[in-house]
Amino acid sequence: MNTRRQFIQKSVLGISVATLPGLSSGWTEPVDMHPEARASESFNLGIAGYSFLHFDLDASLAMMKRMDVHYLSIKDFHLPLDSTPEAITAFHQKLKAFDVTGYAVGPIYMTKSRTEIDAGFEYARRVGVKLIIGVPNKEDLEYISEKTKAYDIRYAIHNHGPEDKLYPNAKSVYDLIRNLDNRMGLCFDMGHDTRDGQDPVADLERYHSRIFDIHFKNVTAATRDGKTCELGRGVIDIPAFVAMLRKIKYTGQCSLEFEKDMKDPLPGLAESVGFYHGVVAALPRS
Amino acid sequence: MNTRRQFIQKSVLGISVATLPGLSSGWTEPVDMHPEARASESFNLGIAGYSFLHFDLDASLAMMKRMDVHYLSIKDFHLPLDSTPEAITAFHQKLKAFDVTGYAVGPIYMTKSRTEIDAGFEYARRVGVKLIIGVPNKEDLEYISEKTKAYDIRYAIHNHGPEDKLYPNAKSVYDLIRNLDNRMGLCFDMGHDTRDGQDPVADLERYHSRIFDIHFKNVTAATRDGKTCELGRGVIDIPAFVAMLRKIKYTGQCSLEFEKDMKDPLPGLAESVGFYHGVVAALPRS
Numbered sequence: 001m002n003t004r005r006q007f008i009q010k011s012v013l014g015i016s017v018a019t020l021p022g023l024s025s026g027w028t029e030p031v032d033m034h035p036e037a038r039a040s041e042s043f044n045l046g047i048a049g050y051s052f053l054h055f056d057l058d059a060s061l062a063m064m065k066r067m068d069v070h071y072l073s074i075k076d077f078h079l080p081l082d083s084t085p086e087a088i089t090a091f092h093q094k095l096k097a098f099d100v101t102g103y104a105v106g107p108i109y110m111t112k113s114r115t116e117i118d119a120g121f122e123y124a125r126r127v128g129v130k131l132i133i134g135v136p137n138k139e140d141l142e143y144i145s146e147k148t149k150a151y152d153i154r155y156a157i158h159n160h161g162p163e164d165k166l167y168p169n170a171k172s173v174y175d176l177i178r179n180l181d182n183r184m185g186l187c188f189d190m191g192h193d194t195r196d197g198q199d200p201v202a203d204l205e206r207y208h209s210r211i212f213d214i215h216f217k218n219v220t221a222a223t224r225d226g227k228t229c230e231l232g233r234g235v236i237d238i239p240a241f242v243a244m245l246r247k248i249k250y251t252g253q254c255s256l257e258f259e260k261d262m263k264d265p266l267p268g269l270a271e272s273v274g275f276y277h278g279v280v281a282a283l284p285r286s
Numbered sequence: 287m288n289t290r291r292q293f294i295q296k297s298v299l300g301i302s303v304a305t306l307p308g309l310s311s312g313w314t315e316p317v318d319m320h321p322e323a324r325a326s327e328s329f330n331l332g333i334a335g336y337s338f339l340h341f342d343l344d345a346s347l348a349m350m351k352r353m354d355v356h357y358l359s360i361k362d363f364h365l366p367l368d369s370t371p372e373a374i375t376a377f378h379q380k381l382k383a384f385d386v387t388g389y390a391v392g393p394i395y396m397t398k399s400r401t402e403i404d405a406g407f408e409y410a411r412r413v414g415v416k417l418i419i420g421v422p423n424k425e426d427l428e429y430i431s432e433k434t435k436a437y438d439i440r441y442a443i444h445n446h447g448p449e450d451k452l453y454p455n456a457k458s459v460y461d462l463i464r465n466l467d468n469r470m471g472l473c474f475d476m477g478h479d480t481r482d483g484q485d486p487v488a489d490l491e492r493y494h495s496r497i498f499d500i501h502f503k504n505v506t507a508a509t510r511d512g513k514t515c516e517l518g519r520g521v522i523d524i525p526a527f528v529a530m531l532r533k534i535k536y537t538g539q540c541s542l543e544f545e546k547d548m549k550d551p552l553p554g555l556a557e558s559v560g561f562y563h564g565v566v567a568a569l570p571r572s
Contacts, residue, residue, distance in 0.1 A: 231560065275563055278518060278568065282565040282567075
């Protein structure tokens, strides 16, 4: 079993427990009664904070507990960039009470000035995570690459579909960062990649060396008009995607970003969580 | 694709459309945008009405629509046994508006007197379904067998676990009805069968010729103390169960009976619906 304790011990993200404020004491086992029913994978299911746009942290964590999901990508509406050290400690303590790890911050938009880049790295350092999901200007990529070295924090650029002039798909990001520091990579939004007419399974394989995080979702159409839907109801072949996650030995999170029914997301999120676990449970190991 | 239209045309349950009040006109295709994302099976997912114990019919159907589930096993708290023909017609019309088929009635307890048996068959005839889920006395089984012939309505006995002196498991039912009319069978509660220490996958194979309906669920333990839980979180190997459903070419419903969080069942039901579809999507065809 890939228990969370083992995950932490493996330190997949390079985070040692002691570096996370409020997370320095012992870990408790998962709260679900039957962790053995969950298949062992090198990756984990998470939730992208944006799914909880209309909910405060307590309500969001209550939903995660209900769904038995333990990884959260932190959005600034749950933990503002100017949070005090005390607020950050309290944030992590609250997450710990729900057996949730905040493993990344973002997406953070950094297109107005380099001040935003500097502030983003300082924020990540203070929060204690080793991964920033960001949207920068292309002109700043080398500057950011130097930052990733200086902070030893990875930076994952988020692709946002055909409307996104900067980063419509995975390839557009990869081509820009492939020769930069290897802490420069992608938060692969498989839904927006698909909406841009790309093959998300093929792109996962092609660019996996730089895929640090995944916005895990499905969409109703492989076109600009495609909308996020429940994980099992869209055009992306999720079993094929999960098979590829295994093939490439992905060790990050698959964080559900559910942009449907955002004022009442729990049923659709829960269906998606169930679908993921059903695929993992039934997909044969090659 | 096994569309619902095809399902009706196949008349798996022996129900012709014209015999269902309020269902005599044309059928519309499923409302979900991407039915092609759902794998084709000879069986369908449904909901056992008991899951909606605390909800009226409108609220129950709204939840089914949200989850994109189209088969309902009808409980008497949604359609009382003494319903007038007009109430039955209105009931079916309401289900039709939600693209839901009420395919069976029950469980109905019939242990007090044969009057209950007679009333149950009359109710099923008036409702227009060809399947009763019932709990009868053993002494009445031959009487019921004659009823199934007279009405051409199948009768599925519900097994209820170790506390059930009459029908703790599938075998206890099968041994009693195997020599009766072949319209006598089981509503196989795989959770209670497991709680009784039985192997639900093996029992599905052994008794499938008489399994007319399934209360589809998982449980936290294979003992008396086991409780219903979300489909992917329990001790029953659901992929193995679904593989067996395919092997035996099951043509009935798998109706989720979710006895957890009954005053707020939607998240757990939705997770279970997702898990089922994930298993169906990822399980290889042998």
